Amino acid sequence: MRPLTEEETRVMFEKIAKYIGENLQLLVDRPDGTYCFRLHNDRVYYVSEKILKLAANISGDKLVSLGTCFGKFTKTHKFRLHITALDYLAPYAKYKVWIKPGAEQSFLYGNHVLKSGLGRITENTSQYQGVVVYSMADIPLLYSAIIIYCIGSEAKDIQLPVAGSPDHSMDTQQRS
Amino acid sequence: MEGQSVEELLAKAERDEAEKLQRITVHKELELEFDLGNLLALDRNPPTGLRGGPSPEAELRALARDNTQLLINQLWQLPTERVEEALVAQLPEPTTRLPREKPVPRPRPLTRWQQFARLKGIRPKKKTNLVWDEVSGQWRRRWGYQRARDDTKEWLIEVPGSADPLEDQFAKRIQAKKERVAKNELNRLRNLARAHKTQLPSAAGMHPTGHQSTKELGRALQVAKVSTASVGRFQERLPKEKAPRGSGKKRKFQPLFGDFAAEKNSQLEMLRLMNSKKPQLDVTRATNKQMREDEQEEAAKRRKMSQKGKRKGGRQGPGGKRKGGPPSQGGKRKVGLGGKMNSGPPRLGGNRKGGLHQGGKRRK
Numbered sequence: 001m002r003p004l005t006e007e008e009t010r011v012m013f014e015k016i017a018k019y020i021g022e023n024l025q026l027l028v029d030r031p032d033g034t035y036c037f038r039l040h041n042d043r044v045y046y047v048s049e050k051i052l053k054l055a056a057n058i059s060g061d062k063l064v065s066l067g068t069c070f071g072k073f074t075k076t077h078k079f080r081l082h083i084t085a086l087d088y089l090a091p092y093a094k095y096k097v098w099i100k101p102g103a104e105q106s107f108l109y110g111n112h113v114l115k116s117g118l119g120r121i122t123e124n125t126s127q128y129q130g131v132v133v134y135s136m137a138d139i140p141l142l143y144s145a146i147i148i149y150c151i152g153s154e155a156k157d158i159q160l161p162v163a164g165s166p167d168h169s170m171d172t173q174q175r176s
Numbered sequence: 177m178e179g180q181s182v183e184e185l186l187a188k189a190e191r192d193e194a195e196k197l198q199r200i201t202v203h204k205e206l207e208l209e210f211d212l213g214n215l216l217a218l219d220r221n222p223p224t225g226l227r228g229g230p231s232p233e234a235e236l237r238a239l240a241r242d243n244t245q246l247l248i249n250q251l252w253q254l255p256t257e258r259v260e261e262a263l264v265a266q267l268p269e270p271t272t273r274l275p276r277e278k279p280v281p282r283p284r285p286l287t288r289w290q291q292f293a294r295l296k297g298i299r300p301k302k303k304t305n306l307v308w309d310e311v312s313g314q315w316r317r318r319w320g321y322q323r324a325r326d327d328t329k330e331w332l333i334e335v336p337g338s339a340d341p342l343e344d345q346f347a348k349r350i351q352a353k354k355e356r357v358a359k360n361e362l363n364r365l366r367n368l369a370r371a372h373k374t375q376l377p378s379a380a381g382m383h384p385t386g387h388q389s390t391k392e393l394g395r396a397l398q399v400a401k402v403s404t405a406s407v408g409r410f411q412e413r414l415p416k417e418k419a420p421r422g423s424g425k426k427r428k429f430q431p432l433f434g435d436f437a438a439e440k441n442s443q444l445e446m447l448r449l450m451n452s453k454k455p456q457l458d459v460t461r462a463t464n465k466q467m468r469e470d471e472q473e474e475a476a477k478r479r480k481m482s483q484k485g486k487r488k489g490g491r492q493g494p495g496g497k498r499k500g501g502p503p504s505q506g507g508k509r510k511v512g513l514g515g516k517m518n519s520g521p522p523r524l525g526g527n528r529k530g531g532l533h534q535g536g537k538r539r540k
Contacts, residue, residue: 001432002432003431003432003434003439005430006446009446010450013443013446013447014450017450022447022451024447025444028440028444028447029444034440036436036439049436052433053433056432
């Protein structure tokens with residue numbers, strides 16, 4: 001277990017900033033306690049100082065996890081954000097997308113969302129913007145990147161498939 | 177009026193004196209114990225006025241002042257001397273024994289000789305420091321510099337019957353001495369390693385036998401590579417040899433519980449830079465670039481001067497008409513980095529052509 005190096009912190013911040021932008025400051029600098037990022041077995045954990053001090057007493061090979069896992073660094077030092085970070089991304093998300101109940105199930109099983117399945121969307125969302133996807137009951141389901149394909153110029157022909165989770169290695173679990 | 181003022185002055189002087197005395201004298205129930213060698217004053221009076229809950233600062237400060245005053249009064253009573261315009265008090269020997277700073281050293285393990293001597297019951301014999309040396313006719317020390325019986329310093333050695341007549345006996349004695357010294361050193365280091373429970377770096381697998389495993393050979397190879405004067409820095413590798421693994425510096429990370437505030441600050445700073453959307457000035461790169469540009473400018477100038485000088489020398493030498501002179505000069509100047517110009521009158525024509533040619537190339 002060790003703190004992140006400058007390079008690693010920058011890579012991670014760049015990834016997270018795609019979804020929450022400058023609200024990332026609120027994660028780093030919290031009024032209700034000191035939270036920090038620690039690296040253990042290539043995974044980045046967001047953990048409070050108290051828990052960190054307790055976890056330091058466990059030997060490295062026996063420690064499985066601590067705090068919240070935000071993601072992991074791959075062999076080529078790229079950062080993959082995990083679904084477990086959703087609890088921290090959702091409240092600070094800049095661009096949100098709500099999908100209708102009918103499209104929800106289909107989306108969670110990995111299919112694209114068509115424009116008809118889209119309930120609400122924050123305005124000024126640009127193409128390829130990182131968004132957090134909510135169900136109509138305001139439950140954060142997933143984070144993803146929005147891609148807009150325009151096929152034909154007529155309104156009914158415009159389809160807006162939303163790409164699935166960028167993290168293909170994780171199973172998307174339905175949030176109940 | 178004057179009388180009054182004089183009286184006033186006297187009264188004031190008296191009052192000042194009384195105040196001073198009051199400040200200097202301190203009343204204590206129990207006298208303090210002084211150890212002036214350590215500048216120590218021990219106050220055994222029970223602290224009465226220190227029950228004040230909120231801030232006993234004032235009482236503590238008064239207490240400290242009083243005790244310090246008493247200590248200084250004692251110091252003023254010591255014998256003094258004058259050292260370079262300063263009045264210096266001579267402190268007596270300290271009486272309090274201060275405790276040890278570091279723990280008691282643990283007993284060292286016995287050296288091999290000591291173990292052997294203990295086993296055999298050998299006691300060290302008391303020997304004299306000086307020994308009579310027949311050769312020089314003086315008392316010399318038993319060992320060390322200019323010792324009594326130093327066989328390496330003899331000027332005449334008889335060759336023993338069994339030895340090779342072409343052997344150098346003097347060199348042989350010097351060599352034997354070196355070997356003895358090296359052996360002694362090795363044993364000393366071994367004893368030291370045993371005392372500190374470490375291992376000597378041994379040359380265990382380094383001598384080539386016929387039966388070494390790949391690992392041993394690999395290790396021997398690594399050690400041999402690094403055993404040069406530059407610690408292996410300029411050793412070339414064979415064509416298909418791979419770089420040794422793990423030869424870089426070990427990475428150092430921040431400690432696990434470092435300064436949390438500092439970590440937070442550095443992260444916030446990084447975020448600020450990321451969000452600022454302005455390209456940040458990298459000072460080192462900028463200065464390096466600037467320095468390189470300056471150097472290039474200077475080099476170009478120098479070349480121009482040397483070209484000019486050579487050109488001028490060439491022209492003045494034979495003093496003939498040079499029609500092609502100016503344009504070729506212009507062409508050369510444009511080129512700037514014309515490379516090595518061989519100055520000399522006979523080659524000027526050729527140079528001109530070459531100059532123009534180069535100018536053409538460069539202009540493109």
